Amino acid sequence: xxxxxxxxxxxxxxxxxxxxxxxxxxxxxxxxxxxxxxxxxxxxxxxxxxxxxxxxxxxxxxxxxxxxxxxxxxxxxxxxxxxxxxxxxxxxxxxxxxxxxxxxxxxxxxxxxxxxxxxxxxxxxxxxxxxxxxxxxxxxxxxxxxxxxxxxx
Amino acid sequence: xxxxxxxxxxxxxxxxxxxxxxxxxxxxxxxxxxxxxxxxxxxxxxxxxxxxxxxxxxxxxxxxxxxxxxxxxxxxxxxxxxxxxxxxxxxxxxxxxxxxxxxxxxxxxxxxxxxxxxxxxxxxxxxxxxxxxxxxxxxxxxxxxxxxxxxxxxxxxxxxxxxxxxxxxxxxxxxxxxxxxxxxxxxxxxxxxxxxxxxxxxxxxxxxxxxxxxxxxxxxxxxxxxxxxxxxxxxx
Numbered sequence: 504x505x506x507x508x509x510x511x512x513x514x515x516x517x518x519x520x521x522x523x524x525x526x527x528x529x530x531x532x533x534x535x536x537x538x539x540x541x542x543x544x545x546x547x548x549x550x551x552x553x554x555x556x557x558x559x560x561x562x563x564x565x566x567x568x569x570x571x572x573x574x575x576x577x578x579x580x581x582x583x584x585x586x587x588x589x590x591x592x593x594x595x596x597x598x599x600x601x602x603x604x605x606x607x608x609x610x611x612x613x614x615x616x617x618x619x620x621x622x623x624x625x626x627x628x629x630x631x632x633x634x635x636x637x638x639x640x641x642x643x644x645x646x647x648x649x650x651x652x653x654x655x656x
Numbered sequence: 657x658x659x660x661x662x663x664x665x666x667x668x669x670x671x672x673x674x675x676x677x678x679x680x681x682x683x684x685x686x687x688x689x690x691x692x693x694x695x696x697x698x699x700x701x702x703x704x705x706x707x708x709x710x711x712x713x714x715x716x717x718x719x720x721x722x723x724x725x726x727x728x729x730x731x732x733x734x735x736x737x738x739x740x741x742x743x744x745x746x747x748x749x750x751x752x753x754x755x756x757x758x759x760x761x762x763x764x765x766x767x768x769x770x771x772x773x774x775x776x777x778x779x780x781x782x783x784x785x786x787x788x789x790x791x792x793x794x795x796x797x798x799x800x801x802x803x804x805x806x807x808x809x810x811x812x813x814x815x816x817x818x819x820x821x822x823x824x825x826x827x828x829x830x831x832x833x834x835x836x837x838x839x840x841x842x843x844x845x846x847x848x849x850x851x852x853x854x855x856x857x858x859x860x861x862x863x864x865x866x867x868x869x870x871x872x873x874x875x876x877x878x879x880x881x882x883x884x885x886x887x888x889x890x891x892x
Contacts, residue, residue: 504664504665504682504684505681506666510885512884513884517665518667522671523671523672524673525672528673528675528713528714530712530713530714531675532658532711533658533708536705536706536708536709539708544659552780556808558810574774574775575775575776575777577778578778578779578780580817582816582880584880584884585883585884586683586684586685587683587686587841588685588778588820588823588824589691589831589839589841590685590690590691591685591691592827592828593691593692593827593837594691595776596688596694597685597686597687597689597690597691598685598686600688600697600701603698603701606698607698607701607702607705612702613705640657643657649657649658650658650660650708651659651660652660652661652704653661653662654662654687654688655687656664656686656687
C-alpha cells in the first residue's frame with residue numbers, strides 16, 4: 504500500500520506497530536519453479552463456511568483449507584475493519600489466489616498445488632509465540648511443499 | 657521451508673526482513689490487486705513466484721505497477737429505499753428499523769443475482785440466514801440480547817459477524833448492478849456508510865456495543881464495527 508494515500512491518523516497507527524527484527528536470516532533454496540509444490544498461507548482469517556469462526560481463543564491459531572476448495576467454500580472471520588473487503592467479496596483470488604495457482608500448475612509454471620493451505624487470524628506478528636508457525640511448517644513438509652506463499656491483508 | 661510473501665506496508669518489511677518479499681502498492685485487503693482481473697493478478701503472482709529463483713536474500717522487490725483505476729467517475733450508486741424519517745402513508749412515524757427492513761428486501765434481487773452470477777457468496781460467517789439477519793441486528797440495536805445463532809460463537813462475536821454479513825450482503829448486491837462490478841472500495845464504502853440505512857443501523861449498533869458492560873462487546877463497538885476513518889468522519 505502507499506502510505507501517502509491514507510489519512511495521517513491511519514498512517515501513524517500503521518507505523519506505530521512494533522515489528523520484530525531477527526538476528527539471523529535463514530535462507531532455504533529449492534528446485535526450479537516448475538518442480539515446486541506451492542501452498543498458500545494467509546493471515547486474512549479465511550475459513551471454511553462450516554468451520555468454527557476465530558474468536559481470539561488462546562491456542563486457536565489457524566484453519567486448514569483443502570486444496571480442492573472452491574470460492575463458495577470460504578468465508579472470512581477476521582476482526583479488523585481496517586482493510587478492504589469489497590475486493591474479496593467480488594473475487595476470492597484477491598486474497599486467496601487458488602484459481603491463479605491452479606492455472607500456473609496447468610501451464611507448467613509451477614510443479615503442483617499443495618493438498619492443504621493455511622489461514623491465520625493474526626492481526627499482528629507474534630514472534631514470541633512461533634509454535635503455530637512451526638507446526639504449520641512441519642505440516643507443509645509432510646505435504647511435500649517447497650514453496651509457501653504468504654498473503655496478508 | 658522456502659517462503660515468499662507479499663509486503664503491504666514496506667517499512668514493516670524493511671524491519672522484519674523476511675527471506676523473500678514483494679512490496680505491492682495496492683490498498684490493504686488486496687494483496688493480489690483488483691478483483692476480477694486475472695491477467696493482472698497473474699502478473700503479481702508471477703512476480704512473487706520469481707522470488708523463489710533468487711540466489712540469496714533477504715530480498716525486498718517492488719512490484720512496478722499500480723492497481724488499474726476503476727471507472728468510478730461514471731458511476732452513481734443508487735440506494736433503493738428512501739428513508740422519509742417522518743411519516744408513512746398511514747401517518748405513523750417511519751423508523752430507521754422499518755426503513756432498513758425495506759431496504760434489505762429491495763436489495764435482495766441484486767444479491768440473488770450476484771450469487772447466481774458469481775456462484776458464491778461471502779455472507780454466512782454469523783450462521784444467521786439472510787431472512788433473520790435484519791431482525792437479529794435490530795434486536796441488538798434495541799439493547800435486547802438475542803441468543804447466539806451458533807453454539808460455537810459467543811453473542812459478542814455473533815453480533816460482529818452479523819454486521820460483517822450485512823456489509824457483505826449489501827456490497828455483493830450493489831456490485832451486481834449494471835456497470836458497478838468495478839466500483840472502487842472507496843466508492844462502495846462511502847455509499848454504504850453515507851447512503852444506506854444499513855450503515856446507519858450499524859452506527860447505532862456501535863453505540864450500543866460501546867455502552868455494553870461486556871468487555872468483548874465493548875471492544876467490538878470501539879474498534880471492530882465501523883472503520884475508524886468512517887467513525888471519525890461521522891463524529892461517532
